[in-house]
Amino acid sequence: MAWSYGYFTDLNYSHGYYSEMNPAMLRLACLGQAIESQLCDEPTYLELGFGQGVSINIHAAGSAGSYWGTDFNPAQTVEARKLAAASGADLHLFDDSFEELASRKDLPDFDVIALHGVWSWISERNRKIITDIIRRKLRPGGIAYISYNCLPGWAPVIPIRELMSLYQDCGEGKNRGPSGMIEGALQFVGDVAKAGSIYFQENPIAGHHLKHLTKQGPNYLAHEYLNADWHLGHFSDMVRSLEDTKLSFVGSASLLGGIDALRLSEDGRKLLSQIGHPVMRETVRDYLLNRRFRSDIFIKGPRKLTDSEHRDAWHAQAFVLVKPSADIPKKIPCGPGRSGTAS
Template identity: 80%
Template sequence: MAWSYGYFTELNYTHGYYPEMNPAMLRLACLCNAVEPQLPDAPSYLELGFGQGVTINMLAAASSGSYWGADFNPAQTVEARKLADASRADIRLFDDSFEEFASRKDLPDFDVIALHGIWSWISEKNRKIITDIIRRKLRPGGIAYISYNCLPGWAPVIPIRQLMSLYQDYGGGKMSRPIEMIEGAVQFAGEIAKAGSFYFRDNPFARHHLDQLTKQGRNYLAHEYMNADWHLEHFSDMVRSLDDAKLTYVGSARLLDGIDAFQLNEEGIKFVSQIGHPIMRETVRDYLVNRRFRTDIFVKGPQMLPGREHRDAWHALTFVLTTPSIDIPKKISCGRGEVELPAEKYDLILEVLSDDDYRPKRVKELLKHDKLRKLKPQDVVDYLTILTGAGFAAPAQIPSEKVKEQCRALNRHILQRALVSMDLHHMVSPVTGGGIGLTHMTQLFVLASSEGKASAAALVSYVWDFLDSLDERLVRDGKKIESKDENLKEIRASANKFRKFGRPLLEALQIIESPSAGDSSMAAAE
């Protein structure tokens, strides 16, 4: 068999960043489930199947830990090493197969072993190799993070994937270039649906899913659907498969997934509350929400936190907003749709977190704040969990000078890359220990700011000159804006919003140097 073992390598994987893989988020997820997060401040971290290496590089740059990664695709390893060379963080990246990596003699014991999605796309042999790596090299108390496609949510889509795979093998796909093959496979499945297929008639979700495929990026479709191996399993099967690695399920890395009020209706909440066994309960929850993707955290030897220690661990945490308060919605999107949070609590917490130009704040400080004194301590904890789970806040740390320099170096690389590419949608924060999502225009504003262009007029001129030099224009509602005046109007509105709301937040996150740079903001949270 070829070195790729049936994994689709003709098109590059997407440049995604996955915040739930951040050690700070893994610690918080454990804490949300009353499990002691046994991760040191400088963890030894392994990612198996790192793709383009965006996540592992951002975590390594923003952490005092040691990071290792294996991805057998040499083209992706080259790309990942460019980011590593920029930050000069403590990171080792190998283009080994999992079998080759498992046989290395220089591997340390790891505090975290993480794999995003790859479990669904590899052979049974490789899944057993990964399980063996976890069994041998994850230290007692360590965390395994495994995200994967799951049942029952994917069940209606299995025949669509089969049709696309058949086209690849027998329908002319082998003679086509990669993009043409993907286009042909999607079109082939669509033609079957249009030909009066009873399958698509009787399974409206499958037809809806097929329609959505036409709108998704072809690189994503290639890696999601066109691998030789495509493994789907129920949560309970995943738990059994990891028994040999001595792992115990703790909870989801996506915090909102673990809150029944955000996932289930009243009948579902009542039904689940009657199920005693945790594996059965979690499997039933998957059926109630028709879950398609899981982000599971397992621990080798979890220790439950007694009530007082659990409370003290929460009070010691520090949080920071990661989204300007003006952009945080009043309704939170979740499994059951949208949940509107009570303004008398939610708005107050947002207001306090925004105080002092978004300065990070310790939970203990929040509980004593005059505006929040009337709230119960559990209310504050609950809303911080919700804000973090929704991606609007994050745990914060006091970064070392080395970490801050690593982040500055990686961000300089990302900003220069923004002049020629739009593939990286995050910059790295030494305060959160990971990536922060930023639009391409915001990255250009940050780049202009780094060159001393602070006024709105200067920011607008910088972005317009960039667009005009490439003969590009902004897009609104899916349509290109041709008029120069309309482009300038859009850029000006974004620039004013950036100066008023975006820049103060990015200074608090230390993505932009603030006029009073230093640790004083974090020290105030002590």
């Protein structure tokens, strides 16, 4: 099998910065859950599958610490290293596969191990390698950040990905180049929808999703939909996958993601209050929100803050306004049909 192991490499991953992975934001998210993050001022940080390297470079340039990362696509590693050379930050960037990284003898123990989206696009074998890296190389008290596509939100549009994948493997896509193949795949799905497809008639959300896809760039679509592996699961599946890592779920890296008063109806909040098991409660919350993407924080040995410690930690937390107050929105987006007024 080729070195890519079915991962789409004909087009590089899209450029993007993901603030939730920033050590400062991880500390703040833990504080919001009344959990002591135990991150030191100069953490040792590992990103698995850094793509174009935008996030890890910004974090390394703007925060103290030692930053390590791998992305097995050498073209993306070259670009990430160019950014690192420009900033002069403490970065160690490799084009190792996860298996090769796991066998390195020069890896330190890490305070943070982070991966954005990667979990959804790799094989079961690679997911097991990642959990082994976390088990062996994440320090006690360390944070694991894992973002991934999830059910139930993806359920109605899974057939769209299947049609695109079939076009890639069995249609005329291979003769049109990467961008042309993706354009053809979308056209093919559109033709199916227009041909009296009962599936699209009975699942209007699929048609809305297809319309959204036509506005996305080919680099994003390729990596989101056209890898050989495409793993979707519930939150409960993620917890089971991490059983051997000694990790405990802390909460969402999205600061508003766990505030039920802003996200859920009164009936939804009442239902959740009656569910005692944390994994079941979190999975049901995903159904109430029809969540399709999660940004989860896990800690190896979390310590719950007492009420007084929690209060003191908030009082000690400094904040800096980074934009004029007139530009700060007065309403907080809280999901479909809901918003909160900022005070």
